[in-house]
Amino acid sequence: MLNPGRARRSAATEQNAVFRGAGLPWVFLLPSLLILAVFIYLPALQTLRLAAYRANVILGTEQFVGLANFTELLLSPAYRQVALQTLVFTVLTVSLGLLSALGLAWLASRPIRGAQTYRLLLIYPYALSPAIAGTLWLFLFNPEIGVVNQILGSLFDVRPRWLDTPLLAFGLVTLAAIWKGLAYNIVFYLASIQNLPGDVLEAAEIDGATPAQAFWRVAFPLLTPITFFLVFTNIIAALFDSFALTDILTRGGPYSGNAGATTFLVYQLYQDGFVNFKTGVAAAQAALMLALVAFITWMQFRVGERRVHYGA
Amino acid sequence: LGNVKTILLTLALTGTATAQTTVEFWHSFGDAKRSGWIQARADEFNKANPGVKVVPSYKGSYNDSLQATILAARQGKAPALVQLFEVGSQLALDSGAFQPVSSIKNVDFSDYIKPVINYYTIGGKVNSLPFNSSSPVLYFNQDLMKKAGLNPKTPPTTFGGLLRACQKIEAAQLEATCFGMSLNGWFVEQWMAQQGAALLNNGNGRQGRATAANLDSAAARNIFTFFKTLQTNKYYTYTGKLEDWDGSDAIFTNQKTVFHITSTADIGNIREAAQKNGFNVGVGVLPIADGTKRNGVVIGGASLWITKSVSKPQAMGALDFALYMTNTRNMADWHKLTGYYPVRQSSIDLLRQQGWFTQSPLQLVAFNQLTKTVASPATAGGLNGAAIQTRKIIEEGIQKVLGGQSVDAAMKDTKARVDAALREYNANFK
Numbered sequence: 001m002l003n004p005g006r007a008r009r010s011a012a013t014e015q016n017a018v019f020r021g022a023g024l025p026w027v028f029l030l031p032s033l034l035i036l037a038v039f040i041y042l043p044a045l046q047t048l049r050l051a052a053y054r055a056n057v058i059l060g061t062e063q064f065v066g067l068a069n070f071t072e073l074l075l076s077p078a079y080r081q082v083a084l085q086t087l088v089f090t091v092l093t094v095s096l097g098l099l100s101a102l103g104l105a106w107l108a109s110r111p112i113r114g115a116q117t118y119r120l121l122l123i124y125p126y127a128l129s130p131a132i133a134g135t136l137w138l139f140l141f142n143p144e145i146g147v148v149n150q151i152l153g154s155l156f157d158v159r160p161r162w163l164d165t166p167l168l169a170f171g172l173v174t175l176a177a178i179w180k181g182l183a184y185n186i187v188f189y190l191a192s193i194q195n196l197p198g199d200v201l202e203a204a205e206i207d208g209a210t211p212a213q214a215f216w217r218v219a220f221p222l223l224t225p226i227t228f229f230l231v232f233t234n235i236i237a238a239l240f241d242s243f244a245l246t247d248i249l250t251r252g253g254p255y256s257g258n259a260g261a262t263t264f265l266v267y268q269l270y271q272d273g274f275v276n277f278k279t280g281v282a283a284a285q286a287a288l289m290l291a292l293v294a295f296i297t298w299m300q301f302r303v304g305e306r307r308v309h310y311g312a
Numbered sequence: 313l314g315n316v317k318t319i320l321l322t323l324a325l326t327g328t329a330t331a332q333t334t335v336e337f338w339h340s341f342g343d344a345k346r347s348g349w350i351q352a353r354a355d356e357f358n359k360a361n362p363g364v365k366v367v368p369s370y371k372g373s374y375n376d377s378l379q380a381t382i383l384a385a386r387q388g389k390a391p392a393l394v395q396l397f398e399v400g401s402q403l404a405l406d407s408g409a410f411q412p413v414s415s416i417k418n419v420d421f422s423d424y425i426k427p428v429i430n431y432y433t434i435g436g437k438v439n440s441l442p443f444n445s446s447s448p449v450l451y452f453n454q455d456l457m458k459k460a461g462l463n464p465k466t467p468p469t470t471f472g473g474l475l476r477a478c479q480k481i482e483a484a485q486l487e488a489t490c491f492g493m494s495l496n497g498w499f500v501e502q503w504m505a506q507q508g509a510a511l512l513n514n515g516n517g518r519q520g521r522a523t524a525a526n527l528d529s530a531a532a533r534n535i536f537t538f539f540k541t542l543q544t545n546k547y548y549t550y551t552g553k554l555e556d557w558d559g560s561d562a563i564f565t566n567q568k569t570v571f572h573i574t575s576t577a578d579i580g581n582i583r584e585a586a587q588k589n590g591f592n593v594g595v596g597v598l599p600i601a602d603g604t605k606r607n608g609v610v611i612g613g614a615s616l617w618i619t620k621s622v623s624k625p626q627a628m629g630a631l632d633f634a635l636y637m638t639n640t641r642n643m644a645d646w647h648k649l650t651g652y653y654p655v656r657q658s659s660i661d662l663l664r665q666q667g668w669f670t671q672s673p674l675q676l677v678a679f680n681q682l683t684k685t686v687a688s689p690a691t692a693g694g695l696n697g698a699a700i701q702t703r704k705i706i707e708e709g710i711q712k713v714l715g716g717q718s719v720d721a722a723m724k725d726t727k728a729r730v731d732a733a734l735r736e737y738n739a740n741f742k
Contacts, residue, residue: 163552
């Protein structure tokens with residue numbers, strides 16, 4: 001601190017420091033690698049192995065079936081329906097979720113009276129666990145005694161059957177997932193909006209841009225890095241975190257076509273692996289989901305390099 | 313020197329600890345009322361038997377507990393005593409991780425209520441000791457029945473009777489649907505048994521592995537048709553979620569349905585809720601298909617299993633504790649606390665002596681329904697290793713009917729899916 005020149009010099013030597021011999025870095029990496037190996041790599045390999053077996057964890061039986069688990073899954077109308085539902089669910093929650101989060105964050109970041117309170121209220125649902133959120137929605141949308149149908153019934157004399165009409169149940173779970181993810185997205189958007197360069201927006205205003213133009217032409221492009229980040233975290237959340245919500249709200253139902261209308265990939269995996277104990281089939285599903293995540297990650301890097309505008 | 317003393321002391325202490333047999337008991341009651349009761353029985357037992365230490369612990373749902381037991385057994389750390397639900401029976405049996413209780417020592421099972429012990433008697437052996445047992449009954453809102461001009465003293469006992477009552481309720485224009493219950497495969501199993509029909513082939517899966525479901529039978533058609541009639545007349549409601557016990561109870565106790573079917577274990581809770589909401593609740597026998605003799609109910613609930621890999625003294629300790637916990641006095645006490653059946657005939661006699669049935673007449677219906685059950689493979693209950701899955705498939709089949717599908721199409725699809733699940737399970741043994 002007293003001698004900035006010396007501090008800079010030592011930082012430079014640290015940056016250029018080279019490990020002598022190939023062994024030392026591995027020694028330093030060993031603790032993390034060990035933990036990763038025990039908790040990530042070995043179980044992942046075990047899962048891949050199990051995917052080639054007809055196995056049941058309770059019975060302890062294993063029969064080699066090769067790729068049969070995969071072909072059966074990919075040919076099964078039920079699994080295809082579940083995959084399609086997951087796709088639609090993911091697209092809807094990510095797009096609508098981010099749009100509404102951006103809109104709300106933009107409004108909440110305006111210099112208005114009580115802005116702090118709005119922000120607080122927008123962010124608090126993040127503190128609820130998905131299980132609690134699911135239970136709340138279940139109470140609200142009970143077709144006979146829920147608050148929503150009491151209001152709808154007295155105002156419009158309609159009492160929709162939210163949980164066993166396939167389309168309504170799907171819409172409800174989607175809406176619940178969007179609502180649950182909203183706070184997280186708003187926090188990130190609020191932070192980014194506050195960091196937008198004021199001079200650029202001011203210049204737009206001076207040049208006569210309308211508020212809508214200022215938002216879409218100036219602010220929105222400047223927000224692409226955070227939007228990009230949120231798109232991918234939201235995709236992963238839609239794929240994996242939808243579990244607790246569906247389990248409590250609909251139990252994957254109602255049954256429609258060849259599968260439950262709100263059964264998504266991760267819920268199907270849970271059902272097969274931990275309720276029906278079809279361990280081999282569940283392992284194959286886990287492998288397919290692993291491939292999916294690998295693909296999404298690859299997309300993230302690819303798109304990230306080309307399209308995202310990282311500012312000046 | 314101080315260190316040596318400590319070491320010696322520790323050794324001495326561990327020495328006495330190992331002389332004691334520890335019996336781990338995993339159960340699935342997370343609530344204070346029931347887990348507290350179990351702990352109190354364990355404390356009493358441990359005091360009376362200084363050589364044995366029973367340690368009860370809550371291990372999550374029955375499903376979680378079964379999985380945890382199996383994985384622990386593979387590592388040689390199995391709990392001696394585990395509480396498992398009735399649908400998991402065949403799976404537990406096939407896992408090979410448990411031993412029949414009747415092979416540990418000679419136990420006189422004659423005091424156990426017949427239909428209860430029958431469920432858990434497989435291949436002539438009593439595999440597990442009955443513990444918390446229940447069956448479904450009809451609950452009705454006496455006040456709403458009176459409003460609709462129905463006599464609460466004679467509740468419907470058949471599907472036809474229920475549907476006729478529904479007509480009157482519809483005509484009375486109450487702000488309530490006639491009938492509601494949790495959509496649960498357990499009820500379908502009961503309605504098959506009541507008609508004396510086995511749910512599965514091969515003697516309900518008790519003579520050999522079940523390979524097909526009797527879901528194309530006349531008995532099954534009666535059940536599906538009942539739901540079709542309910543659907544076309546809008547006589548039935550539920551939350552829309554499968555196996556939603558709490559949601560359906562809430563609809564009934566909020567007076568949005570006149571009739572309700574659920575487990576006898578809920579009599580206490582529903583009576584309290586009804587009192588709070590200001591109506592009189594009545595309990596009647598489970599309504600069954602018309603034109604059939606009442607064969608009785610299949611027992612639901614859970615039983616106590618003893619694992620195979622534990623030492624002989626541990627197995628003995630586990631069985632002794634299980635027998636203590638389910639003795640005459642304790643079961644009568646358990647029944648009063650929870651509403652589950654006491655599983656012994658002598659407990660029923662004791663309750664009668666104590667005047668329990670005049671104090672709480674609602675319970676009597678439930679008991680008669682159980683004790684009048686005719687012993688047969690149908691009422692012993694269906695066994696299959698994929699029962700958790702097949703129960704859900706049956707629920708989804710009924711849900712399709714409620715969604716407007718024809719009885720024929722729904723039955724055909726349900727049978728095909730159940731048979732496929734059985735086939736898939738049985739393939740594990742090839």
